[in-house]
Amino acid sequence: MSKGVYKRESLINKKYSFLTVISFAYSKNRQRYWDCRCDCGKIITTTTGHLSSGHTKSCGSCAKSKSKLGKKNPMWKGDDVGYNALHAWINRYLPKPKVCECCKKIPPYDLANKSGKYKRDLSDWEWLCRGCHMTKDGRMKIFVNSKRNIK
Numbered sequence: 001m002s003k004g005v006y007k008r009e010s011l012i013n014k015k016y017s018f019l020t021v022i023s024f025a026y027s028k029n030r031q032r033y034w035d036c037r038c039d040c041g042k043i044i045t046t047t048t049g050h051l052s053s054g055h056t057k058s059c060g061s062c063a064k065s066k067s068k069l070g071k072k073n074p075m076w077k078g079d080d081v082g083y084n085a086l087h088a089w090i091n092r093y094l095p096k097p098k099v100c101e102c103c104k105k106i107p108p109y110d111l112a113n114k115s116g117k118y119k120r121d122l123s124d125w126e127w128l129c130r131g132c133h134m135t136k137d138g139r140m141k142i143f144v145n146s147k148r149n150i151k
């Protein structure tokens with residue numbers, strides 16, 4: 001780095017409210033953008049300025065819903081509400097098929113998330129029978145753990 005270039009601080013692994021900076025994304029219009037993981041698991045990209053000023057605190061829905069609902073209902077748990085709402089939404093738009101989408105034999109029992117990221121995206125969900133769901137869940141956990149170990 002040459003003299004005169006101001007020191008570019010890395011924000012990686014820093015925590016800003018709900019967000020943890022995971023990597024540098026890109027620079028644009030003299031702004032530096034960072035990929036951040038929200039506590040809910042969503043990845044968003046925002047600038048150094050927005051992070052340090054507190055303008056961006058979460059993926060966009062977490063901070064808002066927590067401050068609103070959290071005060072009214074002390075029993076409220078962010079993840080459950082988000083998950084249930086998502087489930088209800090998927091349920092409405094992804095009708096239950098007659099048979100499990102995996103083994104095509106047994107009637108489905110559960111809605112299962114394919115990527116483990118709980119996307120609001122129908123293609124990320126499938127109806128599975130109990131057995132298939134448990135098998136896939138087991139695999140998912142192994143996958144998540146191995147990812148953590150690499151880090």
Ligand SMILES: [Zn+2]
Nearest residue numbers: 038040059062
């Ligand atoms: Zn979030």
Ligand SMILES: [Zn+2]
Nearest residue numbers: 100103129132
């Ligand atoms: Zn099955």
